[in-house]
Amino acid sequence: MNKQKKEAILSRFQYSSEDVIEKPFNWKQMLRLFSYLKPYRKKLLPLSIIMVMINTAVRLAIPILIGVYTLDQALAEKDASLLTTLVSVILALYLLSYGANYFRIKWMNTLGQNVIYDLRKHLFTHVQTLSHRFFDQRSAGSILVRILNDINSLQELFTNGIINLLMDMILLVGIFVILFTLSPELTLAVMVILPIMFFISTSLRRNIRRSWQTVRLKQSKLNSHLNESIQGIRVTQSFTQEKENMVFFDGVNTENFSSWKTASRKNAMFRPLVELTNAIGTAVLIWFGASLIQSGSLSIGEFVSFAFYLGMFWEPIGRLGMVYNQLLMGMASSERIFEFLDEKPIVAEKSDAISFKEMKGHIEFENTVFSYNEKRKALKGINLEMNAGETVALVGHTGSGKTTVANLISRFYDPTGGTVKIDGVNLKDVSLANLRSQISIVLQDTFIFSGTIGDNIRFGKPDATEKQVIDAAKAVGAHDFIQRLPNGYETEVEERGNILSVGERQLLSFARALLADPRILILDEATASIDTETEVRIQTALKKLLQGRTAIIIAHRLSTIRDADKIFVLDHGEILEEGSHDELMEQKGHYHQLVKAQFNMLDAG
Numbered sequence: 339m340n341k342q343k344k345e346a347i348l349s350r351f352q353y354s355s356e357d358v359i360e361k362p363f364n365w366k367q368m369l370r371l372f373s374y375l376k377p378y379r380k381k382l383l384p385l386s387i388i389m390v391m392i393n394t395a396v397r398l399a400i401p402i403l404i405g406v407y408t409l410d411q412a413l414a415e416k417d418a419s420l421l422t423t424l425v426s427v428i429l430a431l432y433l434l435s436y437g438a439n440y441f442r443i444k445w446m447n448t449l450g451q452n453v454i455y456d457l458r459k460h461l462f463t464h465v466q467t468l469s470h471r472f473f474d475q476r477s478a479g480s481i482l483v484r485i486l487n488d489i490n491s492l493q494e495l496f497t498n499g500i501i502n503l504l505m506d507m508i509l510l511v512g513i514f515v516i517l518f519t520l521s522p523e524l525t526l527a528v529m530v531i532l533p534i535m536f537f538i539s540t541s542l543r544r545n546i547r548r549s550w551q552t553v554r555l556k557q558s559k560l561n562s563h564l565n566e567s568i569q570g571i572r573v574t575q576s577f578t579q580e581k582e583n584m585v586f587f588d589g590v591n592t593e594n595f596s597s598w599k600t601a602s603r604k605n606a607m608f609r610p611l612v613e614l615t616n617a618i619g620t621a622v623l624i625w626f627g628a629s630l631i632q633s634g635s636l637s638i639g640e641f642v643s644f645a646f647y648l649g650m651f652w653e654p655i656g657r658l659g660m661v662y663n664q665l666l667m668g669m670a671s672s673e674r675i676f677e678f679l680d681e682k683p684i685v686a687e688k689s690d691a692i693s694f695k696e697m698k699g700h701i702e703f704e705n706t707v708f709s710y711n712e713k714r715k716a717l718k719g720i721n722l723e724m725n726a727g728e729t730v731a732l733v734g735h736t737g738s739g740k741t742t743v744a745n746l747i748s749r750f751y752d753p754t755g756g757t758v759k760i761d762g763v764n765l766k767d768v769s770l771a772n773l774r775s776q777i778s779i780v781l782q783d784t785f786i787f788s789g790t791i792g793d794n795i796r797f798g799k800p801d802a803t804e805k806q807v808i809d810a811a812k813a814v815g816a817h818d819f820i821q822r823l824p825n826g827y828e829t830e831v832e833e834r835g836n837i838l839s840v841g842e843r844q845l846l847s848f849a850r851a852l853l854a855d856p857r858i859l860i861l862d863e864a865t866a867s868i869d870t871e872t873e874v875r876i877q878t879a880l881k882k883l884l885q886g887r888t889a890i891i892i893a894h895r896l897s898t899i900r901d902a903d904k905i906f907v908l909d910h911g912e913i914l915e916e917g918s919h920d921e922l923m924e925q926k927g928h929y930h931q932l933v934k935a936q937f938n939m940l941d942a943g
């Protein structure tokens with residue numbers, strides 16, 4: 339494969355990854371994050387803190403008991419009973435520390451899991467309320483990453499991070515005070531290694547941290563590619579692009595591998611360096627400590643206790659570095675989470691929103707303007723009226739604004755100018771849940787949820803009886819194919835209903851819509867993927883489905899809308915013609931042209 343082709347392949351896939359993994363510390367954001375601890379401030383949090391205190395106190399007490407009391411007093415003075423007491427006390431303290439540690443881990447884990455549960459629930463509940471525009475601007479993958487990965491990355495901070503921070507700070511101060519009390523000169527001498535320790539736990543650690551972050555980014559790129567490859571495998575195979583796909587996969591796989599090699603090489607330096615520094619500290623301790631013992635200003639017991647404490651000193655320093663990492667990563671994750679939480683639904687509900695007691699279904703667009711973005715208007719001030727119970731068809735070229743009209747009726751978006759009214763009420767004044775509960779939309783690409791066929795029909799009316807479900811399926815002609823499935827209505831369909839054909843999925847969505855019994859029904863190109871035989875069969879069923887409600891049919895196949903009460907012809911966001919099929923055919927305008935073009939095409943086919 340030549341270089342030019344290879345470069346073209348490598349630049350084909352663009353993945354936007356959430357590449358900011360850490361952010362500088364920000365107190366305000368930290369406090370907001372910690373506010374999720376509030377529900378646990380009365381029990382779990384204080385109990386865990388008490389356990390940490392007990393554990394830390396025991397750890398600080400034991401070296402003194404071993405060095406100063408056991409060696410210098412019990413052993414030096416050959417006091418057997420003191421020795422027995424000391425051994426028992428040390429044993430009891432270890433047991434106490436074990437118990438405190440057990441409960442600390444248990445309670446902190448519960449606390450951490452609870453916080454993560456609350457945060458995820460809060461985020462998901464909020465995301466569900468957001469308007470279509472929010473989802474237009476983001477990929478499903480990026481939303482998923484925030485709800486899963488970003489929240490998961492806070493888990494470690496809440497389960498271990500915060501409590502370790504507290505424990506390590508107490509430990510560090512405690513050890514330092516004890517070291518200084520035991521021997522100020524020796525303390526100052528061993529602290530010469532502090533700068534090396536400082537270097538290791540800041541720059542080296544930062545360097546290692548960045549390398550692991552690169553690994554994470556490369557991994558997420560690899561995952562995104564894998565996901566896309568598997569989802570698009572049919573297209574890849576049909577265009578025989580497996581080789582090209584492999585070139586790209588090889589590229590991301592190699593990048594991932596090399597980043598991992600770099601990170602683990604740097605990582606391998608860390609431990610030996612810490613141990614080397616410890617060795618320098620120990621050498622200073624022995625050399626200077628021995629001279630202090632010889633001069634009589636330090637006892638053997640004090641020396642031993644000192645050595646114990648010094649050994650303990652590096653542990654919290656190392657861990658604090660880790661918690662600092664977690665905090666910086668927590669900053670980036672929480673910033674992304676809060677960005678979603680602060681997002682307000684653009685289609686907002688008024689506090690005094692009204693509900694339709696009994697919607698009739700009279701729809702009116704008055705000088706309605708709408709644009710998805712500043713660049714272009716999707717609707718340029720349209721006026722249209724659909725009487726209650728009428729079947730209205732919207733036709734026009736691709737991109738003329740038909741779906742946009744349907745989106746405004748369901749109030750997925752608010753018009754940027756003019757109004758949309760149902761039964762004379764401006765939709766901006768209406769309760770969203772009440773409005774949408776009376777509208778059903780059947781899309782060409784029907785979404786089937788994992789669950790049984792029956793559950794999917796019942797989607798808009800979960801309390802429907804089995805008989806109602808079967809009746810709805812029969813009415814739209816879906817009963818036959820459902821019966822042929824291995825478990826009939828109890829057949830499990832996986833995500834998106836892959837085991838069903840596109841037409842079958844549509845029939846299911848008709849049944850779903852019929853069962854929900856809406857006042858307004860929107861069929862968005864709903865019959866486009868049904869074969870002619872099925873189409874004829876469901877035309878009758880459709881008549882039943884449309885009866886007694888306002889129906890808006892968005893159709894490309896004009897043969898399906900001959901019987902519509904009214905047809906609106908849209909073009910570039912404007913209404914060009916309006917009337918019944920016969921009237922419009924007589925006018926010999928745009929509709930007439932569209933019908934003729936389609937007729938010729940079918941004829942040619």
Ligand SMILES: Nc1ncnc2c1ncn2[C@@H]1O[C@H](COP(=O)(O)OP(=O)(O)OP(=O)(O)O)[C@@H](O)[C@H]1O
Nearest residue numbers: 474710711716734735736737738739740741742743
């Ligand atoms: N979510 C969106 N964000 C930005 N622009 C959009 C969005 N949806 C549609 N548009 C644009 O708005 C215009 C009208 O789109 P609309 O979907 O209403 O057309 P349509 O008549 O239903 O087309 P089709 O028959 O192909 O479904 C088009 O130019 C389209 O590119």
